[in-house]
Amino acid sequence: MIWLFTRMSGGQSLMIGKKKSLKADIIIGIGDLSKMTGVSARQLRYWEEKGYIQAVSGKKNATRKYKFEMSFKVQAIKRYLDEGYTLAKSVEQAEKLRKKFEIWKKFLVGKVQEVEITDTQHNYGVIELGCVDEEQKKKIYGVVDENGCHFELRDYAEADN
DNA sequence: GTTCTAACA
DNA sequence: TGTTAGAA
Known part of the structure; x- marks a missing residue:
């Protein structure tokens, strides 16, 4: 019951x-x-x-x-x-x-800032894990794609904020 | 019909 | 832990 x-x-x-x-x-x-x-x-x-x-x-x-x-x-x-x-x-x-x-x-x-869906069909996406280098404008991302998942360090534009 | 406790396998 | 018994 x-x-x-x-x-x-x-x-x-x-x-x-x-x-x-x-x-x-x-x-x-x-x-x-x-x-x-x-x-x-x-x-x-x-x-x-x-x-x-x-x-x-x-x-x-x-x-x-x-x-x-x-x-x-x-x-x-x-x-x-x-x-x-x-x-x-x-x-x-x-x-x-x-x-x-x-x-x-x-x-x-606390740390995940944004999750971008890059492929609705396969449910792939990119997770924004935060800034690691304020000077060089770099952020770390968790990427889920056809290869599984991995981390990536990417440049980001100020406009993203 | 389900769940409870207590007792025994 | 399973299973049983009798009661709620």
Whole structure:
């Protein structure tokens, strides 16, 4: 079963459908989480008991509900588990992966200035990664083309800014 | 029909 | 971890 909740200003959640929704949280049950990740409900309960994953705050005897985002964490843990890591190590690796992704995100948001689509058909483009030489007006670009991807140092005109 | 806990394989 | 049981 899937529930849709919307975050209200007071911090409490209400069922969607009463509009006023800004951010909608998708909440899933243990059965769905299990089906979408391939991790058994038994394992999910055990992982939660160990503190590796969290259900959304609820009463003790109520059915578990998870944020949709939790499926990514579960998938990551399963991935490492399948690679042969122990559960504890898998959780560790999954957490490391999450932290690495946060760094990626910060870099992307902070440094990528422009993305130019050069080929709509093949989804090629050029990513502007910023100025490396103010004097000689050079910028570094990440280029995605038929050869894959590579970096390029290019001159840029003042007009580009 | 689904999920819960507890217990045992 | 899987599977079962009985209850909610």
